[in-house]
Amino acid sequence: MKKIFTKDNSTYIIVILAYILVEVLINTGHLSSLMKGLLVPLCVYVILAVSLNLTVGILGELSLGHAGFMCVGAFSGAIFTQIIGDSMNGGLRFFIAIIIGAVVAAIFGIIIGIPVLRLKGDYLAIVTLAFGEIIKNIINILYLGVDDNGFHLSTQNAAALGLDPDSGRIIIKGAQGISGTPTNSNFTIGVILVLITLFVTLNLIHSRTGRAIMSIRDNRIAAESIGINITKYKLLAFTISAAFAGIAGVLYAHNLSSLTALPKNFGYNMSIMILVFVVLGGMGNIRGSVIAAVVLTLLPELLRGLNEYRMLIYSIVLIAVMIISWSPTAKAFRERYFGFLFKKKKGVS
Amino acid sequence: MALLEVTGLGISFGGLRAVDDFNVIIKKGQLYGLIGPNGAGKTTIFNLLTGVYKPTDGHIILDGENITGKKTADICKAGVARTFQNIRLFSELSVLDNVKAGLHNEFKYSTFAGIFRLPSYFKNEKSMNEKAHELLKVFELDEEADVLASNLPYGKQRKLEIARALATDPKLLLLDEPAAGMNPNETAELMDTIKFVRDTFDMTILLIEHDMRLVSGICERLTVLNFGQILAQGDTAKVLNDPKVITAYLGE
Numbered sequence: 001m002k003k004i005f006t007k008d009n010s011t012y013i014i015v016i017l018a019y020i021l022v023e024v025l026i027n028t029g030h031l032s033s034l035m036k037g038l039l040v041p042l043c044v045y046v047i048l049a050v051s052l053n054l055t056v057g058i059l060g061e062l063s064l065g066h067a068g069f070m071c072v073g074a075f076s077g078a079i080f081t082q083i084i085g086d087s088m089n090g091g092l093r094f095f096i097a098i099i100i101g102a103v104v105a106a107i108f109g110i111i112i113g114i115p116v117l118r119l120k121g122d123y124l125a126i127v128t129l130a131f132g133e134i135i136k137n138i139i140n141i142l143y144l145g146v147d148d149n150g151f152h153l154s155t156q157n158a159a160a161l162g163l164d165p166d167s168g169r170i171i172i173k174g175a176q177g178i179s180g181t182p183t184n185s186n187f188t189i190g191v192i193l194v195l196i197t198l199f200v201t202l203n204l205i206h207s208r209t210g211r212a213i214m215s216i217r218d219n220r221i222a223a224e225s226i227g228i229n230i231t232k233y234k235l236l237a238f239t240i241s242a243a244f245a246g247i248a249g250v251l252y253a254h255n256l257s258s259l260t261a262l263p264k265n266f267g268y269n270m271s272i273m274i275l276v277f278v279v280l281g282g283m284g285n286i287r288g289s290v291i292a293a294v295v296l297t298l299l300p301e302l303l304r305g306l307n308e309y310r311m312l313i314y315s316i317v318l319i320a321v322m323i324i325s326w327s328p329t330a331k332a333f334r335e336r337y338f339g340f341l342f343k344k345k346k347g348v349s
Numbered sequence: 350m351a352l353l354e355v356t357g358l359g360i361s362f363g364g365l366r367a368v369d370d371f372n373v374i375i376k377k378g379q380l381y382g383l384i385g386p387n388g389a390g391k392t393t394i395f396n397l398l399t400g401v402y403k404p405t406d407g408h409i410i411l412d413g414e415n416i417t418g419k420k421t422a423d424i425c426k427a428g429v430a431r432t433f434q435n436i437r438l439f440s441e442l443s444v445l446d447n448v449k450a451g452l453h454n455e456f457k458y459s460t461f462a463g464i465f466r467l468p469s470y471f472k473n474e475k476s477m478n479e480k481a482h483e484l485l486k487v488f489e490l491d492e493e494a495d496v497l498a499s500n501l502p503y504g505k506q507r508k509l510e511i512a513r514a515l516a517t518d519p520k521l522l523l524l525d526e527p528a529a530g531m532n533p534n535e536t537a538e539l540m541d542t543i544k545f546v547r548d549t550f551d552m553t554i555l556l557i558e559h560d561m562r563l564v565s566g567i568c569e570r571l572t573v574l575n576f577g578q579i580l581a582q583g584d585t586a587k588v589l590n591d592p593k594v595i596t597a598y599l600g601e
Binding site: 204 | 399401420421422423425426430431433437438439440441442446449450451453454456457458460462463464465466470473474477513514516517
């Protein structure tokens with residue numbers, strides 16, 4: 001009794017339909033260059049929202065350091081691309097950069113997760129926030145160069161690297177970051193990465209591991225009493241979440257030719273913005289995260305014509321969505337008038 | 350043959366001696382009751398047996414294996430399952446998934462196999478579903494398999510908790526006030542269920558209960574606890590007629 005139109009499949013279908021729609025618009029010349037520039041960031045935000053939902057919605061731990069993992073992924077991927085340079089085919093190099101970004105972010109996830117996941121609730125949120133900022137600030141003072149003798153690392157300035165004047169090349173230039181990264185990212189690759197993220201996350205949730213993770217969320221003591229290893233599954237969920245943030249970072253880094261660790265892109269604001277996507281889409285609701293990330297990224301751009309009223313409307317939409325999705329009256333209203341759209345669920349006798 | 354052998358078990362919280370010199374021997378297949386006034390330390394003993402608290406003194410031997418001071422998850426793997434006084438279900442999971450979570454250690458496949466849907470995923474999920482439905486049928490919950498656990502009525506939530514505990518394939522089942530909040534009819538039904546579980550699954554059961562009708566109806570042996578110490582121990586009828594027990598707990 002396999003159902004084809006399940007909630008999971010509808011998520012994939014929505015993404016694929018959106019992709020086809022956008023491709024048609026591009027080819028018929030109906031998409032402004034501003035919108036075209038937004039396509040890859042959209043994919044980045046969707047991946048970030050889905051991966052954060054794994055920590056916040058499925059594992060049930062509030063993490064405010066997600067942008068930190070994205071930062072780690074972005075820089076490790078970009079450093080790899082810089083080092084390899086043109087000696088490798090662009091597509092293959094980008095593929096390896098994505099894997100490196102994911103692995104390095106996952107390693108950071110484990111390193112940070114081991115001490116942090118002992119905490120609960122607000123404490124965990126504060127400490128992850130701190131780790132996110134630490135990562136960003138360390139990268140801001142980092143100088144990395146390469147010459148025939150190998151790598152040189154400094155935290156002072158470019159001169160302190162002591163590079164060989166002939167063969168030396170600076171990769172990370174402190175606060176100026178990495179410049180001259182080839183722009184390998186495009187919308188198609190972005191959508192493929194979104195689909196991979198969805199595939200892994202959704203299948204994970206509906207497996208033995210996902211059940212263990214969700215049982216920890218719902219009741220830690222009961223989960224322990226039925227023999228579930230709490231530490232292992234918490235760390236696993238946190239690490240997978242970090243790895244996908246790393247992938248989003250690599251995609252982001254290869255979309256722009258220069259990469260700097262600003263508060264705007266890897267700071268606290270970014271982490272909060274991803275959290276807004278997750279909360280608005282519904283915690284634990286993966287499809288909701290995808291839709292919320294897309295709508296909330298496009299909304300400020302679509303409202304650009306309204307100038308100063310833009311942020312006002314943005315906030316009203318946020319409040320309206322929260323009321324419509326959570327208030328019992330609104331739920332009853334939806335069920336009465338749009339109930340035929342949803343399949344009937346078996347009620348309790 | 351003794352399944353559970355507890356000797357000299359004790360725990361102190363700071364200056365408070367919550368449980369002192371607790372001894373018990375439970376034979377395989379026995380239905381054993383633990384009673385006593387509020388605050389006597391009954392639930393603390395459950396928490397000691399399941400590793401939620403580490404005992405200050407004493408030994409717990411389960412089926413010849415020393416489980417003293419082990420982690421909760423490892424004690425579960427050794428064969429102790431429990432229910433809670435205040436129901437602790439996985440409220441956002443379906444009834445079926447609650448039981449399948451209990452089968453976590455019985456049917457194993459890797460996270461990788463789960464993500465990429467390898468054959469071991471389908472094989473194990475199929476056996477898990479069969480086993481879970483079997484258990485739900487025993488507790489007459491199979492009709493509600495897809496309902497969220499939090500939407501079940503109270504009596505069924507209690508039953509689901511027992512089903513989930515049984516899913517871990519335990520040797521010893523600990524029930525913490527299974528009849529709390531139930532009316533006389535539900536209690537009578539629960540007594541039948543507990544007896545049925547003992548007979549079908551060949552289970553050894555230790556239960557805490559305040560409802561004397563249930564205790565005298567199904568328990569073969571009793572231990573009465575008062576202020577963390579054993580007040581009386583032995584056959585149910587004898588213990589319930591003990592003047593010490595009547596004064597301390599049952600009342601004239």
